[in-house]
Structure formats: C-alpha cells, structure tokens
Amino acid sequence: MDATETRQWNSDSVAADLERAIHEHRLPPATKLGEDELGEAYGISRTVVRAALHALSHRRLVELRRNRGAFVAQPSVREAREVFEARALLEPRTARSAAERMTDAALAVLEANIADEHAALDARQDGRALFLSGRFHVEIARIADQSTIEAFVSELVSRSSLIIALYWRRRAALCETQAHHALLDAFRHRDGDAAEQLMNGHLLDLVTSLDLRNVAQPATSLREALNR
Amino acid sequence: MDATETRQWNSDSVAADLERAIHEHRLPPATKLGEDELGEAYGISRTVVRAALHALSHRRLVELRRNRGAFVAQPSVREAREVFEARALLEPRTARSAAERMTDAALAVLEANIADEHAALDARQDGRALFLSGRFHVEIARIADQSTIEAFVSELVSRSSLIIALYWRRRAALCETQAHHALLDAFRHRDGDAAEQLMNGHLLDLVTSLDLRNVAQPATSLREALNR
C-alpha cells in the first residue's frame, strides 16, 4: 500500500492502486483488506475504501463476505478454467483485429511494453513483469479499438494473475516473452491469421503451465476450508 | 420503482431491481437517478443507493458524472457496435457448449422461458418480453456451465436493451421468438454446430435491425448535448 499521504485519492484511484498491487502479487490471495486499515494507509475514510473494495469485488479480484470483510480473491480451479475459456473466446479474434488495424505508433507501444517486461525480469521484479505481461494483452484489445472487449480482457487478465499466484507450476522466470515476441512479429506483418493462431496457442500454453488438478483448495487454513 | 416499504432492501437487491427496470425500459436512457429520490422510494439511506448506482455503473448501465449524479446510460453508436461485437465472440461458441451439455431439465427451462416470452407479448408487456428474451441468452451461458461468461453475457444483454431502446428500427413486435425457437430445436437435437451457427445468425439479425448510422446523439436535451 502506497501510504503516501501526499496524493489525493478517490475511490477509483484507490481501486486502481489496489488492483495493481494484487496484479503484481504484492497482495497475495486471501489477504485481509480491512477497511480501517486501508483508510488509514491512504489517509481517507472508510467510505471511499468501501467503494473501492466494492468495485474490485465486481471484477472478482476481491471477495466480500458479509459482516466479515474483504479479502483478495482465491479463484477456484473451476473459476481458473472458466477465465481462460473466456480469454480463449475473446483474445484470439481480437488479436486478429488488432493485426489488421495495426499502426506504427501502436507497434511502438507494444515494443516498448515488451522492452519493459525484459527490464523488469532482469531487475528481478517478477510482480512488475507479470503486470506488464498482462498489459500487453490489454493493449492488443485497445489497438483493436474495442473498448468493451478491452474492459473484459483487463478483468480477465487481472484475475489470471490471481490464478497464476495460486496454481503456477514452474516457478521459473515467465517464459512468456517468447510468445509475445512471436505475436509482435505477426503484428509487424499485419498478419491477422498468424496473430489469431499465435494468441490461441499462447493462451493454451498458459493453461497447461498451470496445475489445475482438482485437489482441495490451496493455501488456506483448515478453518477457512471448513467454512467454505 | 417498487416503493414497497415492506421488503428489506440492500445494495445488491436495489441494483438488481433497478437493472430490471432499465432492462424492461421502465427507466429509459438518460433518466436521472437522484440519490435522495431513490432512497425515499426504497425507504433506505443514500448510502445504500450509492452502492447500487456504483454497481450499475460498473456494468455500464448507469453513467456517473462527478458532482452531477447518476443517469441511465445512453450507449453511443460505437458502443452499440462493440457490445454486439463482444456478443458475437462469446455467445455462438457458448451456445455450442450448451447444446453439447444439454439436459432435459435445462431444455424445460428454456421452453418455459420462451412460453413466458409469448405470454408477455400477448399481454402487450413489451418490456417484460424484452427482459425474458435477454434471459434466454443468459440461460444458455448458464447451461454451458460457464459462470464467468454468463456474467459477461448478462451485462452485454442488459446493455443491449439500452441499445434497443435507442436504436431499434422497426418498433413492431420483437420477432426474435422465431430465432429462439430455432435455437431450441438445435438444443433439442444436441446439435452444437447448428446452435453455434443459429446464434451467430441471430446476433447478426439483431444488429441489422438497429439503425446505427452515425447521426448525432439521440433523445437528449440541448443542454445535455452541449455539455457533452
């Protein structure tokens, strides 16, 4: 939590700040997000914090339990599958559209994004790298000029970050940059077919890199498991 | 607004009630949703009303303008196209999944839904018919057992209702029931191919029944138009 009391926060900016922290794994799944605690951290009242937490709960990044408070969400195995199912429907054809409408300026943005990903990985800032990796996908929807789909992809990408936190199998460096480079090449050639197919494969790779066997809910206390 | 002070409202139920009113065109686009007004209507404080309005704004059914209040959204032509673009990506393949997993119980639900649609049309309850027509689409996602996609489709269907309110060309009875009957037949035969194709065609028909020429924003006061 950036408790800098210098900035002027509102519910949207607090929600964005929290979402980024969750996306970067600074706030891992199941973290309790107390209203008083957050209000003090940001220097605002519970009113604004509550609005932000409600916003995040609508994006399924935060789970609200009545009279118990807000917690960083812990997507189930089933939810994990659903998220990537939805991404598989939305992103490949959006990548095709993006490739067909690609401009040099948009290409530069994507290239800069990949460069930042590499820089973050080199600096051992895994959370930031993961965030930027997600941004790459959202940026593609933006380039495709589909703000509605962009909003869905943005939500799905953030939720994917939670899924990765819970079910990631190989803890090694995120080798996704290869896939992003391949996509970038397709975009350079304005090759919609290739972009669609590469995105499809990229998402499949992501799912297979997860451990989605139906074992009991992970990373939770016995008490929590029984209350579920 | 159901100002029955008998029920106990919370932010979620108020949001659901308002969403249904919007979906049924009882609250047309651009309607001002004053906090005090709603609070009095539901017999609750502004706090709860605000939470409900924020929730609806996240679904893009309500537009919040800072220090000016909440209004039923007026999707632009561009947003209208985007909504149906997103539906075209999500719903056809979801209909295929639903067809492949179809059970007799699920079929019965869909049949009952269509029957209700007819009943509403016969009773000249156009709003209710439109709502039920949307429910048909959401139900398909539910049957496909994809709650994440179901949430997206639910949002898109509600937004489609606003789009229909603004851009519907032929004000005649909603002739969609034909398409829904055809889909039901495909579901009865567990024919995934047919279901996917029928849904695709159905959505295309819907878009072409709209008047999405880039005329100026409709149905708004001069003052509002200038402030935009």
Add this chain to the structure above:
DNA sequence: GTCGCCGATTTTGTATACAATTGTGTATGT
C-alpha cells in the same frame, strides 16, 4: 430584449457516529 454575472438552492462527495453481526476468550459446570 438579450447576455452575462452572482448568490441561493439543490445535489453530490466525504467523514463520522451509531447499530448490528461476528469471532474470541473466559468462566463455569459436569
């Protein structure tokens, strides 16, 4: 008569106070 400015009123944004619910710890009885 029209345009522009300024104050009063209305409405939203935020903070705080109070009520309700949940979880925990302790005491007591078996």
Add this chain to the structure above:
DNA sequence: ACATACACAATTGTATACAAAATCGGCGAC
C-alpha cells in the same frame, strides 16, 4: 479435562451530518 454458554472486543453495515460543487434563478449592464 472438556464442552458449553456468556460476555466482550473488533469489524462491518447503515444512517446522518457536514462540505463542496453545480445548477437555477434573479438582477443588472449593455
């Protein structure tokens, strides 16, 4: 020693009070 019941503490849910912003009306100037 264990289980149960009760009371206390902590946290969320809701209402209300206050502050800030925008709208609307009237007034005056041109």
